Amino acid sequence: MVGNMTAYLRAATNILVHVPDLVRYGSKPWRETSHNNKALGDVFADLRSFDEVVDYAPNQAFIGNLAPEKLNEIASPWYENSPPGASPKGVFGEVLPQEIFYSLLELSDQFGLFMFDEQHVAAKLSSDAASALLNKDKPVKKHRQEDILQCIEAGEALPLFQGRDLVGCVRRDHEFDESLDARVLLENLAAKASGAFALRHLLVQEDIAPDEIEYVISCSEEAVGDRYNRGGGNLAKAIAEMAGCVNAAGVDVKSFCAAPVYAIVHAAALIQSGVVRNVVVVGGGSMAKLGMKAYYHMEKEIPILEDVLGGVAFLLSSDSDNSPRINLEIAGRHTAGSPSTPQVLAETLVRDPLARAGRKISSINKYAVELHNPEVMVPAGAGDVAATNYKMLAAMAVMGGEIAREEIPEFIETHGMPGFAPTQGHIPAGVPFLGHALSRMRAGTLQSTMIMAKGSLFLGRMSQQADGASILIEV
Amino acid sequence: MFKGKKVIALGERDGVPGPLIAECLEAAGAEIVFQKTECFV
Numbered sequence: 001m002v003g004n005m006t007a008y009l010r011a012a013t014n015i016l017v018h019v020p021d022l023v024r025y026g027s028k029p030w031r032e033t034s035h036n037n038k039a040l041g042d043v044f045a046d047l048r049s050f051d052e053v054v055d056y057a058p059n060q061a062f063i064g065n066l067a068p069e070k071l072n073e074i075a076s077p078w079y080e081n082s083p084p085g086a087s088p089k090g091v092f093g094e095v096l097p098q099e100i101f102y103s104l105l106e107l108s109d110q111f112g113l114f115m116f117d118e119q120h121v122a123a124k125l126s127s128d129a130a131s132a133l134l135n136k137d138k139p140v141k142k143h144r145q146e147d148i149l150q151c152i153e154a155g156e157a158l159p160l161f162q163g164r165d166l167v168g169c170v171r172r173d174h175e176f177d178e179s180l181d182a183r184v185l186l187e188n189l190a191a192k193a194s195g196a197f198a199l200r201h202l203l204v205q206e207d208i209a210p211d212e213i214e215y216v217i218s219c220s221e222e223a224v225g226d227r228y229n230r231g232g233g234n235l236a237k238a239i240a241e242m243a244g245c246v247n248a249a250g251v252d253v254k255s256f257c258a259a260p261v262y263a264i265v266h267a268a269a270l271i272q273s274g275v276v277r278n279v280v281v282v283g284g285g286s287m288a289k290l291g292m293k294a295y296y297h298m299e300k301e302i303p304i305l306e307d308v309l310g311g312v313a314f315l316l317s318s319d320s321d322n323s324p325r326i327n328l329e330i331a332g333r334h335t336a337g338s339p340s341t342p343q344v345l346a347e348t349l350v351r352d353p354l355a356r357a358g359r360k361i362s363s364i365n366k367y368a369v370e371l372h373n374p375e376v377m378v379p380a381g382a383g384d385v386a387a388t389n390y391k392m393l394a395a396m397a398v399m400g401g402e403i404a405r406e407e408i409p410e411f412i413e414t415h416g417m418p419g420f421a422p423t424q425g426h427i428p429a430g431v432p433f434l435g436h437a438l439s440r441m442r443a444g445t446l447q448s449t450m451i452m453a454k455g456s457l458f459l460g461r462m463s464q465q466a467d468g469a470s471i472l473i474e475v
Numbered sequence: 476m477f478k479g480k481k482v483i484a485l486g487e488r489d490g491v492p493g494p495l496i497a498e499c500l501e502a503a504g505a506e507i508v509f510q511k512t513e514c515f516v
Contacts, residue, residue: 257516340492340512370489372516382515388489423516456488456514464494464512 007268008323009473010278011315012435013202014062014093015129016308016422017101017194017285020047021161023307025183026290046297046304048079050097053308055082058373061420062310063090064435068371068417078375079303088126092205092435095308096197099162100130105170105186107134108193108242113185115143115151116160116168129201133243143168158182177227187287190309191222192235195284196242198311202280203243206315210244213315214276217267218252219259220284221425239282248280256455257370259283260312260431261469264451267316268326268471278317283431285309286424293423296380305376310427314434324441324473330357332452332470340466346392349452349470351400361397362411364472366449368433369393371421386419387412389452429453434473441475448474478504486512 023029053059057078060066065087075081088095096104099120106114148169151157157169170189174180195218203210218236225232236250253263260283267279287309294304316326332349334340351361369389378384394411397403403411421428430451440446452470457463482505486493497510 339495341495342489342491370516377515380515383489385489385516425516428516454488456512456516458488458492458512459514464492466488466492466512 005272005274005318006320007271007316007318007326007328008320009314009326009434009438010317010319010321010323011202011206012092012438013198013205013313014064014090014432014435015194015198015201015311016053016059016062016093016095017098017197017311018050018053018095018308019098019101019290020307021098021163022190022287023047023291023294023304025158025186025287026292026294026306027288029291029294030183032295046294048303048307052303054088054095055086057081057083058375058420059095059308060086060090062422062432063093063095064439065090068420068433068436071418071420076375077302079305091439094127094129094201096127096130100127101193102160102162102168103134103140104130104193104197105189106140108189108196111173113171113173113189114168115148115157115171116140117145117148118142119165120162120167129197129204132204133196133200156182158186174226179225179227179230188222188224188235190287191220191284192238192242193284194309194311195220195235195239195282198284198313199239199243199245199280199282202313202315208315211247213240213245213248213278213280215267215270215279216240216245216248216250217263217279217281218250218283219254219263219281219426220252221254221256221259221286222284235284236282239284245280255467255469256457256459257426257429258453258455258467258469259426260429261451261453261471264314264316264326264431265328265331265469265471268328271316271318272328277319278315281314281316283312283426285311285427289424293376293380293382300379302379305373306423308422310422310424312427312431314431322442324438324475327472327474330354330359330472332468334466334468336465340464342392345454345466345468346396349468350393350450351396353470360402361393361400362402362415364415364448364450365446366417366433366437367393367415368430368437368449368451369416370454371417371419371428371430371432372423373419373421376423377419384419386416390416437473448472476503480505481508482506483508484510486510488512488514488516
C-alpha cells in the first residue's frame with residue numbers, strides 16, 4: 001500500500017443531454033456554415049427527436065439500462081433497431097431534454113450572459129437531479145424578444161433556438177477578448193451546466209448530501225479563462241458550487257481525452273494519502289464536438305448522431321461500502337521519453353504495470369478502452385476505435401505467450417466490449433464502463449477492470465507526443 | 476522505392492503517428508514535404 005487509507009469507487013453516473021439546437025455551434029458545423037456556406041437547413045432535417053435519442057441502444061447502454069455487450073446482439077444500424085423498453089431514466093444516469101438544459105444553462109450563468117424570452121418554458125421537470133438544481137430562489141428573468149433580437153443583430157450574441165423558434169440568446173462579455181466570445185462562453189457554460197447536472201445526479205442517485213463532498217476534480221476539456229489566462233480553469237469549483245457542494249475544494253486535471261483516468265488516479269491518491277475522505281471526479285460535455293462528423297453522416301443518409309452532450313461523475317471514498325478499490329499499485333504511465341505508437345502505449349499502460357505486479361494481461365476480466373460508438377466513427381472513415389484497441393491488447397497477450405494467435409477473437413469478446421459512448425472526447429475514455437463495472441462487482445460477476453485512455457497532445461501543437469493513462473479497479 | 480520521392484505523411488493517433496512514418500520514409504530516401512498526426516476522436 002502507498003498510504004494508510006484505501007480509495008474505493010463508490011458510485012458512478014453517466015448522463016446525456018439532447019441538444020439538437022446547439023449542434024449548429026459545434027466546431028465543425030459552425031465552420032462549415034460560417035466559412036464554407038454549407039446549408040444549415042440540411043442539418044435541421046437530419047436531427048433526431050428526444051424519443052429517438054432515448055431509444056438509441058448505445059445511449060441506453062451509456063445510462064446503464066443495457067449491458068454494452070448486448071449491442072453485439074442488436075442488428076446494425078442501431079439507429080434503426082432500438083430494443084424495446086427504453087427509458088430516459090437509467091440505472092446510473094439519465095437523458096435530459098434541451099428545454100431543461102436551457103434552464104440549467106441560465107442557472108449556471110452568474111454574469112447575465114443568457115437572455116431567454118417568455119416563449120422559453122422549461123419542459124415538465126421529470127428529472128430529480130435537475131429539480132434539485134433548479135429549486136433555488138434565483139428568479140428567472142424574462143427578456144423581451146426585441147431586446148434579444150437587438151443583441152443578436154448587433155453581433156453581440158448568438159441566437160438560441162428550440163426547433164425553429166428563437167427562445168433566447170447568449171451574449172459575449174467583452175468586445176475584443178476572444179476568450180469571452182459568446183460561442184466560447186456558451187461552450188464553457190455548457191460544460192459547467194452538464195458537469196453540475198452529472199454531479200448532482202450522482203448525489204441524488206446515491207442519496208448523498210452535497211455538503212458531504214470534500215473535493216471535486218474536473219476532467220472537462222474546455223479552456224476556461226479570459227485572454228490573459230486562457231485555460232486557467234478550475235471549472236471544478238464552479239461545478240461544485242452549482243451542484244451545492246459548498247464544502248468542496250476543486251481543481252481541474254487536463255490531458256485531452258486521458259484526463260478522466262488521470263483524475264481518478266489523482267483522486268484515489270488524495271484519499272489514500274489521507275488529504276480528504278472523498279472526491280468526486282466530474283466531466284462536463286463538449287459542445288465543440290457536436291456534429292463533428294455530421295456532414296459524413298448526412299452524405300450517407302445517417303441521422304446526425306452527435307447531438308448529445310455527455311457527462312460523467314464518479315464518487316471515490318475511503319469508505320468501502322461493498323465497493324471495489326482503486327489499485328494505485330497498477331497505474332499505467334506513458335512517459336515523455338516513450339514513442340507515441342499504439343504498441344508502446346499498450347505496453348506502458350497495460351502490459352508493463354501488470355507485469356511489475358506479477359500479473360498477466362489475460363488475468364484482468366474486462367478492459368475499458370476508448371469506447372467511442374463505432375456507428376458514429378466508421379461511416380466517417382475513422383475506424384472502430386474500441387475494436388482497434390482491443391486487437392492491440394490481444395496482440396500483446398499473443399506476443400507474451402499468454403494466448404495463441406487464433407484465440408484473439410475470443411480474447412476480444414471476453415475481455416472487451418463494443419463502443420457505446422458519444423464521441424465527446426474525454427467522455428468515452430474508458431470511464432463510461434465504470435457504472436456497469438460497479439454493478440457487476442457488487443453482484444459478484446466481475447472481479448477486475450482496467451480503464452485506459454489516450455490523449456492527443458499533438459493537437460495543441462506543444463509536442464508531437466500522444467499520452468495515456470490507466471488504472472486497475474478490482475474487488 | 477521512395478528514393479527521391481516527395482512524401483506527405485499523415486498519421487493517426489490510434490494508428491501510426493506522422494513523425495514515425497516520416498522517419499521511416501526519410502531513411503528510405505524520401506523527401507518529407509509535410510507530416511502531421513491527426514486525431515479522429
